[in-house]
Amino acid sequence: MYRKITALFLILPLLLTGCWDRQELNDQAIVLGWGMDLVKEGVYLATANLVLPLASKSGGQQGGEQGGRSGFMTESAYGKNNRDAEQNMQRKLSRVLFPGHRRNIFIGEKLAEHGVFSILDEYGRSPMVRPRTNIFVVKEGTAQDAMSLAYQLETNPAIAVQKIQEKSGAPISRSLLDFYIMANGTGCGIMPALTILPPEVKTDKKSKNDSPPQTTLGLYGAAIFNSQLKLAGYLNHNEYWVRLWITDQLTGWIFTTIVNAIDADKPGGAAADALSGATSGQTVTVNVDTFKSRITPVFDDGQPGFRIRLEGKGYIEENDSPLNLSKPGNIEKVEARMNEYLEERVKEVVKKVQKDFKSDIFGLGDKLHQFHPYRWKKLAAEWETTFPDVELDIKVKLNLTGTGITGESLLPNREGGDK
Amino acid sequence: MKISNRQLFWMILMMEIGINLLISMTATIRNARQDAWISYIAAGAAGLIITYAAARLSSRYPQQTLIQYSTAILGKWGGKLIVIPFILQWFWVMSLILRDEYLFIRLSVLYKTPDWVVIGTMIGVVLYTVYHGGIEAIGRVSELWGPILMVILALTFGLTFNNLNWTMLLPVYADTGLGVIAEGALAPVSLLGEAVLLMMLFPFVEHPGKETRKAVLLGVGLSSFLLLFGVLWVIMTFGPAVGGRMQFPFFEMVKLVYLMEFIQNMDIFVMAVWLVCIFVKLSIYMFITCYGVAQWIGKTRSWKKLTWAVAPVTFILTMLVIKLNPPSGLLLKAVWVRYVLPVNMIGIPLLLLVVSSVRRKHRQKI
Numbered sequence: 001m002y003r004k005i006t007a008l009f010l011i012l013p014l015l016l017t018g019c020w021d022r023q024e025l026n027d028q029a030i031v032l033g034w035g036m037d038l039v040k041e042g043v044y045l046a047t048a049n050l051v052l053p054l055a056s057k058s059g060g061q062q063g064g065e066q067g068g069r070s071g072f073m074t075e076s077a078y079g080k081n082n083r084d085a086e087q088n089m090q091r092k093l094s095r096v097l098f099p100g101h102r103r104n105i106f107i108g109e110k111l112a113e114h115g116v117f118s119i120l121d122e123y124g125r126s127p128m129v130r131p132r133t134n135i136f137v138v139k140e141g142t143a144q145d146a147m148s149l150a151y152q153l154e155t156n157p158a159i160a161v162q163k164i165q166e167k168s169g170a171p172i173s174r175s176l177l178d179f180y181i182m183a184n185g186t187g188c189g190i191m192p193a194l195t196i197l198p199p200e201v202k203t204d205k206k207s208k209n210d211s212p213p214q215t216t217l218g219l220y221g222a223a224i225f226n227s228q229l230k231l232a233g234y235l236n237h238n239e240y241w242v243r244l245w246i247t248d249q250l251t252g253w254i255f256t257t258i259v260n261a262i263d264a265d266k267p268g269g270a271a272a273d274a275l276s277g278a279t280s281g282q283t284v285t286v287n288v289d290t291f292k293s294r295i296t297p298v299f300d301d302g303q304p305g306f307r308i309r310l311e312g313k314g315y316i317e318e319n320d321s322p323l324n325l326s327k328p329g330n331i332e333k334v335e336a337r338m339n340e341y342l343e344e345r346v347k348e349v350v351k352k353v354q355k356d357f358k359s360d361i362f363g364l365g366d367k368l369h370q371f372h373p374y375r376w377k378k379l380a381a382e383w384e385t386t387f388p389d390v391e392l393d394i395k396v397k398l399n400l401t402g403t404g405i406t407g408e409s410l411l412p413n414r415e416g417g418d419k
Numbered sequence: 420m421k422i423s424n425r426q427l428f429w430m431i432l433m434m435e436i437g438i439n440l441l442i443s444m445t446a447t448i449r450n451a452r453q454d455a456w457i458s459y460i461a462a463g464a465a466g467l468i469i470t471y472a473a474a475r476l477s478s479r480y481p482q483q484t485l486i487q488y489s490t491a492i493l494g495k496w497g498g499k500l501i502v503i504p505f506i507l508q509w510f511w512v513m514s515l516i517l518r519d520e521y522l523f524i525r526l527s528v529l530y531k532t533p534d535w536v537v538i539g540t541m542i543g544v545v546l547y548t549v550y551h552g553g554i555e556a557i558g559r560v561s562e563l564w565g566p567i568l569m570v571i572l573a574l575t576f577g578l579t580f581n582n583l584n585w586t587m588l589l590p591v592y593a594d595t596g597l598g599v600i601a602e603g604a605l606a607p608v609s610l611l612g613e614a615v616l617l618m619m620l621f622p623f624v625e626h627p628g629k630e631t632r633k634a635v636l637l638g639v640g641l642s643s644f645l646l647l648f649g650v651l652w653v654i655m656t657f658g659p660a661v662g663g664r665m666q667f668p669f670f671e672m673v674k675l676v677y678l679m680e681f682i683q684n685m686d687i688f689v690m691a692v693w694l695v696c697i698f699v700k701l702s703i704y705m706f707i708t709c710y711g712v713a714q715w716i717g718k719t720r721s722w723k724k725l726t727w728a729v730a731p732v733t734f735i736l737t738m739l740v741i742k743l744n745p746p747s748g749l750l751l752k753a754v755w756v757r758y759v760l761p762v763n764m765i766g767i768p769l770l771l772l773v774v775s776s777v778r779r780k781h782r783q784k785i
Contacts, residue, residue: 127526127527
């Protein structure tokens, strides 16, 4: 009896004081995206993308504008860093900011140029933030611009960009972690870059229910950071795959090249024609879904160099060229042409990275470190100055396994084509 | 109060894995970088040797605990004096584990709950178990939860497999060297070596003997094997630089689980099982502290009454540690590796082993 009473008295105070960490869902403002812009030295503008509870309840999957209300809200505040701005933002919000779902972080271009060192600490430190966070640079814009844009397919632009990135053949949901790992390797980093895209063709609304193309968010490519973690430049969407392929992260891409003539020796116009973009012509498109990259360091009189072998497996998805694909020899021609084109393209992008950005975003230094650690000890200190002049021997080898569900085109006659 | 060999095996396993996964990895990776896994292999071997020595010693006195046979070996005063470091260590360990548990829980789940609630509830549960069930209850809990822990760990390794990048393990050896790798091994050894507390558990086993020694060694062996996997996974996920800077890299790794959209946020399972590990470890320590102190003051029969003293003292000590807040890494290095490992885990057992061998030979001569 005594014991029971004592136990009861011991338990009672626990019940009376309530639960310390209770946080009702109705009292939380769920942050889906977070953006940082630099206003001037030491002053940041933070933007939060919040779930609108009422709109998302009725809106469901459709999102966008529901009954004149968009499915999200953006709020912003100035501050000295992430947390300071968050506190300043809180005074405008009736609910507690809950960053547990903050999976997407936007960085304005100006801040990226100034250097991201000052703001990246919190994302690794805060226990509320998941390590699966995505991080983006907004090219030619501010994070706030990008985040306040209504995105039609999703309720929320912050969710949209994550999905876009996932669909574009890049590694899923780990750009922040990869950035930390890269910055600790040879010292530079890479982040996906977004851009605000106005519609290619302007069409007016003709009736109330029309849905003409609108200004939207899109993936631009990648933003490259130098060893000071400052923005060095961008790779556009058609250069981004080169980096992904070389670092063995590419999961799918579609390549289109020009094949004009049907000479047995020459599979098409010169690579330069196709690459310059000035020559338009008849095209072949290949869908490649398996990628492999082998980088081997080679040494020539102590000077490091690399042999880069890129392999891919895919099939022909579209053929507007005169080639008749039911003949096996012609597939080889497409292969040869495609390899030539891709090789040129890869070389061009690699050269651009070496000369313009001088940042080792392909992890070549890490490869040297990993496979030739003793040589690396001598090279490590000067790697930043060595990298732009490193010799690279690049070969691309595609293996085309099919031509879709037809060999020959379903259309009978093609201009200049053989039978 | 008897436990079976199998229960002892699970007890040792859970005790070794819980805290090791949480705190030893960062220290090791910081020292030995991508070669931390070599450190873990070395640590596993050293842990086995330490455990073997302790088990060897205990099996000479299968019906006695350390407190009893130390007086048998060194005489009344010598025996009583030499176990004082152990008693100090037990109190110390309990308060440190509780502190680490509190810090981790506060960081991950309960941000605002006051420290005394988190610690008090844990001590309460442990006290209840030890008081009512003694070593038997602890043995059964470990037997029940040990296999679940194995399943959760296997799932964790399996589900994070797609994040691994094996080239992060390169270059092997070239960057570090023997000294650094050995230094890195010290932290896990100092925790694996805690298996020496089997010297207190030995007489509670049903048939103490060769099988018991096997069970304990298997427990230490399997836990160092799992820890080796853990550290390999962490290095291949985060790389040595990021892994060595995170406070709890293993748990960060679990947070990365992301498969087919719906398999994610596994961390809550791992955390739950991890808490059970901590509970088992604390209960074992609480039990041997109560029992050991009772034997030390010569009142073995009333060991249960001592729980009412040990639990509050632990509580106060823990609160003190929280108030003083010494960094875990520093404690691991400055106290654990420098004093506890050489004195309690190697020095004293070895001394007792040598003296008892000499005595035995001496006796045989007469």
